[in-house]
Amino acid sequence: MSTPTERVTIKDVAAAAGVSKGAVSLAFNDKPGVSEATRARIFAAARQLGWAPNSSARSLSRQSVDTIGLAICRPARLLGLEPFYMEFISGIESVLAERNCSLLLRLVGSLEEETRLQQSWWRERQIAGSILVDFHQEDPRTGPLRELGLPAVAVGHPTLTGGFPSVWTDDAVAVAEAVRYLAALGHRRIARVGGPAGLGHSAIRAKAFEETMAALGLDGRPHVETGFSGEEGARATRSLLLSADRPTAIVYDNDLMAVAGLGVAAEMGVSVPDELSLLAWDDSQLCRLTHPTLSAMSHDVHGFGAQVTRVLFDVIAGQDVVSRPVATPSLVPRASTAPPRG
Amino acid sequence: MSTPTERVTIKDVAAAAGVSKGAVSLAFNDKPGVSEATRARIFAAARQLGWAPNSSARSLSRQSVDTIGLAICRPARLLGLEPFYMEFISGIESVLAERNCSLLLRLVGSLEEETRLQQSWWRERQIAGSILVDFHQEDPRTGPLRELGLPAVAVGHPTLTGGFPSVWTDDAVAVAEAVRYLAALGHRRIARVGGPAGLGHSAIRAKAFEETMAALGLDGRPHVETGFSGEEGARATRSLLLSADRPTAIVYDNDLMAVAGLGVAAEMGVSVPDELSLLAWDDSQLCRLTHPTLSAMSHDVHGFGAQVTRVLFDVIAGQDVVSRPVATPSLVPRASTAPPRG
DNA sequence: AGCCGCTCATGAACCGGTAAAGCTAGTGAG
DNA sequence: CTCACTAGCTTTACCGGTTCATGAGCGGCT
Structure with a gap:
């Protein structure tokens, strides 16, 4: 294009409309002090020249940014x-x-x-x-x-x-709901595949998980803390399913890991939900696309x-x-x- | 916090370092004209005051933004x-x-x-x-x-x-590769689930698909143009699998729709890859998490x-x-x- | 007529930087 | 000893807006 960049400024608009800079500013900021007629002329000139107020100048002057x-x-x-x-x-x-x-x-x-x-x-x-x-x-x-x-x-x-x-x-409450739901279905061995231990909300969910399990008189299954990636979710699931008395239900910390868990179950010939129940977190469309579809803790x-x-x-x-x-x-x-x- | 917002400006830094605004500007922009000693004093003052150049002022003056x-x-x-x-x-x-x-x-x-x-x-x-x-x-x-x-x-x-x-x-070339690969495996009825017709690259891929099919002497299966969502992918797949002589292979326009397609195949009892081959586009981790894992057209x-x-x-x-x-x-x-x- | 008060508009000061011109002391050449 | 030159710094004029004090014009009221 190599436009010679004819920078249009408020001054040009003012000149075109036959007013001062100040008037243009007032008009463009919906402030009183300009008549309707002038305001219209100013807008016409601005539109004509394709002008919009320079945001750097504006925020410098206003001492604020948007x-x-x-x-x-x-x-x-x-x-x-x-x-x-x-x-x-x-x-x-x-x-x-x-x-x-x-x-x-x-x-x-x-x-x-x-x-x-x-x-x-x-x-x-x-x-x-x-x-x-x-x-x-x-x-x-x-x-x-x-x-x-x-x-x-x-x-x-x-x-x-x-x-x-x-x-x-309130993840603690939600975790409790998830665990109670699985317990109500009859699950006793419930595992959890969580996010990285350092992450605050993982820790909160982990604690709530343990507490709820304890309150229900279920033994706190080893809950694996891992990353957030599908691969890590897959690995965690695989190790859970290979353990001595494998869980009958797993709660995941996001939906991606749950999808991965479903893949692992299929790969290992473990039938979902007959032999294994899976519950995802962060319900997204993904949960409705798999077969079977994934139960999830959903929020907006x-x-x-x-x-x-x-x-x-x-x-x-x-x-x-x-x-x-x-x-x-x-x-x-x-x-x-x-x-x-x- | 209600900080009284003690705005620190270049002037304060200049005063603290005992130089002029200009010197501070030179120092901060790595320009010649300030001795090493002065430069050091200026940086020390700036650090002390926690100053960084105001970006609005800078871009107003420089006539450029970053x-x-x-x-x-x-x-x-x-x-x-x-x-x-x-x-x-x-x-x-x-x-x-x-x-x-x-x-x-x-x-x-x-x-x-x-x-x-x-x-x-x-x-x-x-x-x-x-x-x-x-x-x-x-x-x-x-x-x-x-x-x-x-x-x-x-x-x-x-x-x-x-x-x-x-x-x-170069999607046209990639589509051709995909189709030739499936044809080489022995597929004759290959379908395509594409993105919205209006979208440019969908159109390009659609055209390439048809041309490659024709070149191989395969009949151009109806290729469905749909949205990009998993649900649309699922719907498209379902309708393809229900058609009279259903395809033995489907090429998808993204990976999400392919995952959805896999779900539909499972739901309908169509075995992948025995009865149906699926090929995704935009290889992501998702493709490695499903069972079976998804073949895909991958790029960086x-x-x-x-x-x-x-x-x-x-x-x-x-x-x-x-x-x-x-x-x-x-x-x-x-x-x-x-x-x-x- | 004089005064008030209102609307509409102007001009200059400012926001916080950058850039180019100006100044000053020191240095080396002639 | 003078002169040109440079390194190092200061001064000043912008950049393109906003804001505020100021004022012109005008109608109404006393």
């Missing part, structure tokens, strides 16, 4: 596979869109890298605030980021998020993202925000769970 | 499921990270909406350029966006991208994203860029394809 940050710290290959994030992002976007804001996205390799990134974003005034996800126990981000004064909302249970206002799903991830974003805007606006849960994941029984045979 | 745009136009539920995009994005990020740039991401509902979005992004100087994806035949974006002079790289075959420099995978999506981004930077730098293909997807045979029984 972008929020999201850094995700997971290996890329994994991210693609977990439907969770894209759906979460789409929830974020739905709120951003109505406020004409944008999302700055970055995939990072470590929590330390994320800390540095958030620091530059905030110090350089690139973002108005951030959504923090994937909290670990003793998360290294909380200290530096709180000190920084970064406006942020955390996704995760308040016990994990080190003072940041947070939005979370899109709405979750939207809610988090709304809270972030409150934080940015300086309101006093209290942490609050969103709807607890609820059980959607499908064909992969049934009473154990025999 | 952000690129990506708008994706697909229903959110779908996006989450297609591993493609996240992996593509991670490829983009890998290049952005080394140049200290950011990605502005937006999910939009229609191509018209995307056009408007790109226009504001560019006119407001929020982005230095864009990556355009999912080209349709007679894509409504090309006209307005070319006119706008937006620096952009298109993902898709040059015949689709209306003059934008593009990066693409991460590298694809990285390459596209590199080309975009060339475009932004004003270089004359020629469209070029990246590696053609290649066949990874797994357990879902075999010679037809009987």
Whole structure:
């Protein structure tokens, strides 16, 4: 194209409309001080010239930006596979869109890298605030980021998020529901394939799992903590199915691992749900595509993202925000769970 | 936190280091004109005050921004499921990270909406350029966006991208390979479950499919064009398997639909690969998790994203860029394809 | 007529950087 | 000893908006 880039500025629009810069600014910001007639002339001129206010100039002058940050710290290959994030992002976007804001996205390799990134974003005034996800126990981000004064909302249970206002799903309750459901079907040997031990919500679910099992008088089966990838889920399932008194039901920490578990069962000739019940977490379309379809703990991830974003805007606006849960994941029984045979 | 927001500016750093604003700017941009000693003092002061240059001010002054745009136009539920995009994005990020740039991401509902979005992004100087994806035949974006002079790289075959420099995978060749492979196994009735007809690459693949079938003297099975969702893939598969002389092999346009197809085959008691061979596109981990594992046309999506981004930077730098293909997807045979029984 | 108050508009100051021109002391050549 | 030159730093003019104090014009009221 090699456009000589005839940069159009507010001055050109002002000249074209026969007014001053100030008038154009007033008109474009819906402020009083310009007559209807002038306003119309200004808009006509702007449209004619294809002008829109330069966002850098605007935010410099206004001392504010309309972008929020999201850094995700997971290996890329994994991210693609977990439907969770894209759906979460789409929830974020739905709120951003109505406020004409944008999302700055970055995939990072470590929590330390994320800390540095958030620091530059905030110090350089690139973002108005951030959504923090994937909290670990003793998360290294909380200290530096709180000190920084970064406006942020955390996704995760308040016990994990080190003072940041947070939005979370009550996983403990959901886990309990899952276990009780399987127990009610008659399962006694229930196993769990969880996410990485360091990850906060994995720990919460693990604890709730053990406690519920104990409360029901069931022995706490070894629950395997692994990664989040399908391959790790497959490996964990394989080892569970090979163990001496193998479980009759397995609860997974995401849907991908559950799909992998189903594959392993098929491969080993273990019939689902006759000999083995499987229960997924984070219900996505994937759970309805397999045969048998997968029972799952389902929740509204899109709405979750939207809610988090709304809270972030409150934080940015300086309101006093209290942490609050969103709807607890609820059980959607499908064909992969049934009473154990025999 | 209610930080009284003690905004630190370059002036404060200059004062602290006992130099002028100009010196600080020079130091921070690695330009000559400041002694090593002074430079050190400046950095010390900046670190002390936790200062980083305000990005709005910087880009206003420099007349440039370090952000690129990506708008994706697909229903959110779908996006989450297609591993493609996240992996593509991670490829983009890998290049952005080394140049200290950011990605502005937006999910939009229609191509018209995307056009408007790109226009504001560019006119407001929020982005230095864009990556355009999912080209349709007679894509409504090309006209307005070319006119706008937006620096952009298109993902898709040059015949689709209306003059934008593009990066693409040679799907026609890949489709031919897929069909020849199945034919070589002995399949005569090969069907195809494609993406939406309007989508450019679906059309290309459809055409290549028909041509290759014809060249091999096989009758062009009705190939179903549908959406990209698993449910649509399932429906399409079901209808193919119920047809009079059902196909012995099916080629899918993504991996999700192939997984769904596998589910349908299981549900209908059709054995894979004995009675039916399935071949996926966009090989992801998903293909290795099912039982049987899915044969797929595999390509390096991460590298694809990285390459596209590199080309975009060339475009932004004003270089004359020629469209070029990246590696053609290649066949990874797994357990879902075999010679037809009987 | 004089004064008030209102609407509509202007101009200059500012936001926080960058860039180019200007200044100053020190240095080496002639 | 002068002069050109350079390294090192300062000064100043922008970049393209927003905001606020100021003022012109005008109708109504006393």
